[in-house]
Amino acid sequence: MLKTLMTSKDFLALTLAHPDGLAKPESMVLGDHTRVEIQDTGILVFEPLNPGNKDIVLSSGVHGNETAPIELCNGLIKRLLNQEIRTSHRVMFLFGNPHAMFNGTRIVDENLNRLFSGEHSRGEGLTNPERHRAKRLEQAVDGFFSAEPSGEPEPRHRIHYDLHTAIRGAKYEKFAIYPYRHGRPYSAEQLRFLDAAGVNCVLFHHEPTTTFSYFSANGYGADAFTIELGKVFPMGQNDMTRFIAMDQMLTDLITGKPLEMPAYNPKRLHLYRVSRSIVKETEDFEFTFANDVENFTSFSKGVVLARDGGQDVVVEESREAIVFPNAKVPIGQRTLLCLVQVDEPDVM
Numbered sequence: 233m234l235k236t237l238m239t240s241k242d243f244l245a246l247t248l249a250h251p252d253g254l255a256k257p258e259s260m261v262l263g264d265h266t267r268v269e270i271q272d273t274g275i276l277v278f279e280p281l282n283p284g285n286k287d288i289v290l291s292s293g294v295h296g297n298e299t300a301p302i303e304l305c306n307g308l309i310k311r312l313l314n315q316e317i318r319t320s321h322r323v324m325f326l327f328g329n330p331h332a333m334f335n336g337t338r339i340v341d342e343n344l345n346r347l348f349s350g351e352h353s354r355g356e357g358l359t360n361p362e363r364h365r366a367k368r369l370e371q372a373v374d375g376f377f378s379a380e381p382s383g384e385p386e387p388r389h390r391i392h393y394d395l396h397t398a399i400r401g402a403k404y405e406k407f408a409i410y411p412y413r414h415g416r417p418y419s420a421e422q423l424r425f426l427d428a429a430g431v432n433c434v435l436f437h438h439e440p441t442t443t444f445s446y447f448s449a450n451g452y453g454a455d456a457f458t459i460e461l462g463k464v465f466p467m468g469q470n471d472m473t474r475f476i477a478m479d480q481m482l483t484d485l486i487t488g489k490p491l492e493m494p495a496y497n498p499k500r501l502h503l504y505r506v507s508r509s510i511v512k513e514t515e516d517f518e519f520t521f522a523n524d525v526e527n528f529t530s531f532s533k534g535v536v537l538a539r540d541g542g543q544d545v546v547v548e549e550s551r552e553a554i555v556f557p558n559a560k561v562p563i564g565q566r567t568l569l570c571l572v573q574v575d576e577p578d579v580m
């Protein structure tokens with residue numbers, strides 16, 4: 233497997249050729265400086281023989297049709313394998329849902345990004361590719377973050393950027409979701425990193441979720457985010473020039489180059505707190521606004537956003553913005569997030 237990878241330098245092609253999983257992990261040392269290990273299908277770790285203090289997870293393809301982040305990560309992997317760049321820190325690349333990536337679909341049976349923090353094993357007897365994969369990804373992240381590498385002493389800095397693209401267009405092309413912090417302040421340094429990477433809009437989650445980024449943030453104290461890099465396009469149809477800043481920041485982060493970031497200035501950013509998560513209650517759920525209404529469009533108090541059976545979903549604050557409306561989710565799942573703009577978040 234590794235031999236094929238070292239010839240092609242194409243981890244995406246290798247993953248799509250073996251979406252079912254690998255019999256056993258394989259590893260080798262690259263150029264006398266970096267251990268490379270394929271742990272399973274879509275799970276690849278680069279570990280310098282003398283690693284720096286950061287443990288970095290870069291995941292993409294948790295939704296199989298969100299192709300731009302997959303292409304971005306595959307490009308970084310190619311440059312590492314070619315030794316065009318050399319990582320200073322431990323980095324784990326994850327292609328989240330190889331079966332859905334192969335099919336070019338968001339999911340196979342179930343939304344993988346609702347199955348973390350053990351959700352994959354709730355519900356008796358339920359099994360499908362996503363439940364299996366969520367468990368495998370949790371094991372991989374647990375092993376990666378729990379390792380005690382030689383080299384830099386503690387404390388280690390754990391980072392997880394879970395890269396996505398959104399179904400519809402948005403007022404702000406790139407935005408991040410900051411998982412619920414249980415009252416802890418937000419990291420100004422991370423907001424600066426995101427800003428420098430072209431992500432100038434951040435949503436602060438109001439409650440625990442079963443997403444991948446919350447799993448790493450809550451379980452491992454990682455600086456973890458779901459990052460939306462634009463709108464979904466089929467593989468090969470992404471304008472990769474739109475990701476130059478993100479590519480540069482990720483390259484600088486893993487190679488240990490000093491990060492060029494603007495000073496912390498919340499006025500430069502579009503910041504929102506999640507005011508409500510609307511859960512679909514009936515099969516008759518429908519939005520009142522059109523499919524081309526962009527994420528972050530805001531509505532005034534009293535406007536009916538959706539109808540769910542006999543119940544109206546009405547704007548409760550003086551203004552609420554909407555993000556991720558999706559009427560096609562199963563009953564019991566989030567169908568919309570409502571947002572309220574904030575000026576000065578509590579940062580450290």
Ligand SMILES: O=C(O)CCC(=O)N[C@@H](CCC(=O)O)C(=O)O
Nearest residue numbers: 345396398399400409443458556
């Ligand atoms: O555009 C959409 O409707 C969905 C885009 C997407 O996959 N978003 C993530 C956000 C996860 C989070 O809340 O942290 C998702 O829905 O899983």
Ligand SMILES: [Zn+2]
Nearest residue numbers: 295298396397
């Ligand atoms: Zn997604």
